[in-house]
Amino acid sequence: MLLIECPWCGPRDEIEYRFGGQSHVVRPAKPDEATDDEWAAYLFWRINTKGPHAERWVHEAGCGCWFNVIRDTVNHEIVATYRMGQTPPLQMARGKTS
Amino acid sequence: MWRSAGLRSKYDVIIVGGGGHGLATAYYLARNHNVTNVAVIEKGWVGGGNTGRNTTVIRSNYYYPESAALYDFSLCLYERLASELNYNIMFSQRGMIITAHSRHELDLAARWVGAMRRNGIDSELLDVTAIAKLIPALDVSTSARFPVCGGFIQKRAGTARHDAVAWGYARAASERGVDIIQNCEVLGFVAGSDGAVSGVETSMGRVMAGKIGLTVAGHSTVLAALAGFSLPITSYGLQAYVSEPLKPVIDTVLMSLATGIYISQSDKGGLVIGAGLDRYVSYAQRGNSAVLRDAIGSVAEQFPSLRRVRLLRHWAGIVDVVPDSSPIIGESPVRGLYLNCGWGTGGFKGIPVGGWTLAHHIATGKPHPLAEPFGLDRFRTGALIDEAAASGIAH
Numbered sequence: 001m002l003l004i005e006c007p008w009c010g011p012r013d014e015i016e017y018r019f020g021g022q023s024h025v026v027r028p029a030k031p032d033e034a035t036d037d038e039w040a041a042y043l044f045w046r047i048n049t050k051g052p053h054a055e056r057w058v059h060e061a062g063c064g065c066w067f068n069v070i071r072d073t074v075n076h077e078i079v080a081t082y083r084m085g086q087t088p089p090l091q092m093a094r095g096k097t098s
Numbered sequence: 099m100w101r102s103a104g105l106r107s108k109y110d111v112i113i114v115g116g117g118g119h120g121l122a123t124a125y126y127l128a129r130n131h132n133v134t135n136v137a138v139i140e141k142g143w144v145g146g147g148n149t150g151r152n153t154t155v156i157r158s159n160y161y162y163p164e165s166a167a168l169y170d171f172s173l174c175l176y177e178r179l180a181s182e183l184n185y186n187i188m189f190s191q192r193g194m195i196i197t198a199h200s201r202h203e204l205d206l207a208a209r210w211v212g213a214m215r216r217n218g219i220d221s222e223l224l225d226v227t228a229i230a231k232l233i234p235a236l237d238v239s240t241s242a243r244f245p246v247c248g249g250f251i252q253k254r255a256g257t258a259r260h261d262a263v264a265w266g267y268a269r270a271a272s273e274r275g276v277d278i279i280q281n282c283e284v285l286g287f288v289a290g291s292d293g294a295v296s297g298v299e300t301s302m303g304r305v306m307a308g309k310i311g312l313t314v315a316g317h318s319t320v321l322a323a324l325a326g327f328s329l330p331i332t333s334y335g336l337q338a339y340v341s342e343p344l345k346p347v348i349d350t351v352l353m354s355l356a357t358g359i360y361i362s363q364s365d366k367g368g369l370v371i372g373a374g375l376d377r378y379v380s381y382a383q384r385g386n387s388a389v390l391r392d393a394i395g396s397v398a399e400q401f402p403s404l405r406r407v408r409l410l411r412h413w414a415g416i417v418d419v420v421p422d423s424s425p426i427i428g429e430s431p432v433r434g435l436y437l438n439c440g441w442g443t444g445g446f447k448g449i450p451v452g453g454w455t456l457a458h459h460i461a462t463g464k465p466h467p468l469a470e471p472f473g474l475d476r477f478r479t480g481a482l483i484d485e486a487a488a489s490g491i492a493h
Contacts, residue, residue, distance in 0.1 A: 015388045018377070045328055045329070047328070073333075
């Protein structure tokens with residue numbers, strides 16, 4: 001069982017949360033002009049990092065807020081949590097770029 | 099079992115990944131296309147990844163015609179695989195029953211059965227009385243936590259011995275000249291002057307080959323990154339459990355739509371139980387306790403007589419999930435590098451057809467007709483084969 005620190009509510013068990021996939025996936029700025037490749041990258045392509053991974057979680061059974069987690073996908077260690085809109089900690093640089 | 103082979107410096111084809119799909123690819127390269135100068139390179143041991151970690155269910159009851167054709171070809175290959183490989187893979191066509199637990203699930207089941215029959219897949223709707231007769235241990239009473247409203251069956255579905263599938267393909271491929279190299283990790287790819295792949299760097303040194311197949315399931319994106327491209331794949335843990343051995347209690351495979359559990363009984367008597375994915379990215383090969391609790395709780399509710407049965411083992415495999423829950427078979431963005439991945443939670447049943455079609459593509463340079471709709475390009479064109487939405491499967 002993971003112990004995840006919600007930036008609003010503090011540490012809670014994993015079962016209170018739901019995983020929401022990779023963080024910081026940017027929607028094409030001009031959707032009407034985006035190419036098929038740009039849409040595919042936005043919709044389907046993911047980093048799938050083996051190691052520290054920046055991802056979104058929602059505190060579904062708590063405050064209901066979305067936030068970001070940096071979690072190691074090999075040993076599940078949670079390195080950091082931070083609010084939506086906040087600048088990610090330095091560690092995530094490895095997870096952010098493929 | 100198979101020849102002990104040393105790694106040579108050059109092959110016609112290298113297959114990365116010595117699980118079922120990789121070994122089947124090597125076997126069909128030799129058998130169907132007479133391409134025998136082939137090496138299968140495996141980081142760990144043969145069949146030690148997802149091939150040895152699944153719940154061994156084989157079925158072909160999919161919704162879309164493309165999927166039905168692909169998976170049913172696989173099932174047909176399984177039906178004659180033991181004699182083909184001269185190796186007892188213990189394929190037991192004990193049928194698979196899928197139970198619906200609400201009127202709405204039953205409506206969905208009827209829709210699926212209609213589509214499957216239209217695709218030529220044997221599927222039959224069952225009422226509660228028929229299900230109770232087929233699975234006496236299942237609680238179908240109206241007071242059950244998950245009352246059963248009906249369901250459907252594919253009678254040709256079943257289970258097989260997973261290790262035997264890997265070993266049978268390995269031995270048969272080896273007999274035809276394929277080198278099987280274990281404990282050899284691929285560390286990178288060698289690019290030729292024209293941008294095509296020309297070999298791999300391994301923990302045992304550099305090996306050259308003009309054509310390379312990637313059959314590494316949950317590690318597909320890790321290997322793709324070494325070759326300089328990415329994939330629409332997310333890796334999740336999928337856990338499974340085996341109980342202590344019991345006298346025969348269930349002689350079919352059950353999957354419950356309400357709880358997502360599936361259960362069968364092995365020839366040794368152990369109940370083999372699976373459930374849904376651990377819903378976060380993972381490479382850990384161990385299941386989390388929340389999913390374990392839900393799955394075992396569901397089994398205890400649906401099979402009251404099994405409540406005091408103890409589990410012997412618990413593990414997870416790392417499965418490669420794509421957005422439309424259908425495999426990716428064919429060319430990668432790097433010329434000479436071919437993909438067989440994205441099977442998600444359903445890779446075991448696809449081993450024969452995954453190997454057959456990938457071997458065809460590598461040997462002929464053209465996609466096999468069965469695999470043509472399953473190219474990587476579908477994520478750009480939008481021609482998805484969305485089995486997650488269509489047939490209610492977990493992967």
